[in-house]
Amino acid sequence: MTQFPHLFSPIRLGPTTIKNRIVSLPHGTRLGSGGNSTEREALYFAEKAKGGTGLIIHGALMMDETTWMPGAYVRVDRDECIPGLRRVADSVHQYGTRIIGQLLHLGRQRYVGSFMPVSMFRPFLSLFGEKAHGKLNWRISRDWSRVTGEARRE
Numbered sequence: 001m002t003q004f005p006h007l008f009s010p011i012r013l014g015p016t017t018i019k020n021r022i023v024s025l026p027h028g029t030r031l032g033s034g035g036n037s038t039e040r041e042a043l044y045f046a047e048k049a050k051g052g053t054g055l056i057i058h059g060a061l062m063m064d065e066t067t068w069m070p071g072a073y074v075r076v077d078r079d080e081c082i083p084g085l086r087r088v089a090d091s092v093h094q095y096g097t098r099i100i101g102q103l104l105h106l107g108r109q110r111y112v113g114s115f116m117p118v119s120m121f122r123p124f125l126s127l128f129g130e131k132a133h134g135k136l137n138w139r140i141s142r143d144w145s146r147v148t149g150e151a152r153r154e
């Protein structure tokens with residue numbers, strides 16, 4: 001371990017300390033069900049924590065109805081999402097690992113079987129064009145501030 005003194009030493013991240021510099025990058029696990037995190041997902045992240053990961057970033061957490069991709073993705077915009085997310089957090093905290101969530105907003109597109117635009121500008125993943133949604137930027141800002149505000153509530 002002395003070969004990698006920084007990799008295995010703690011680092012401060014805002015108000016918290018991460019036990020080492022090993023980070024699990026965000027990736028959608030597709031282990032959700034009905035928009036909620038499942039026990040299987042908690043077990044999946046627990047294994048990473050058990051292996052010594054200092055920080056886990058939970059990928060692609062859907063932040064509202066328009067962003068939700070039905071299937072095995074996890075949402076964060078409803079109170080009923082909290083127990084599943086808490087189970088994930090508890091499962092990694094028992095090993096001294098920290099976890100943060102990556103909020104996902106699909107911006108100028110939404111998922112309706114495939115990615116479709118809601119803007120006249122070409123979105124990232126689609127080649128279709130459509131009339132601009134006048135209040136879109138405002139709405140995205142509002143969604144972000146609502147979700148981050150509600151996260152603080154817990």
Ligand SMILES: Cc1cc2nc3c(=O)[nH]c(=O)nc-3n(C[C@H](O)[C@H](O)[C@H](O)COP(=O)(O)O)c2cc1C
Pocket residue numbers: 025026027028059060102
């Ligand atoms: C299945 C899969 C899902 C991913 N989901 C996300 C995601 O939700 N958010 C994100 O920022 N990156 C996502 N990524 C990108 C990874 O975080 C990472 O940047 C990428 O896999 C490159 O790292 P690697 O070479 O170690 O795989 C995903 C990658 C994979 C393979």
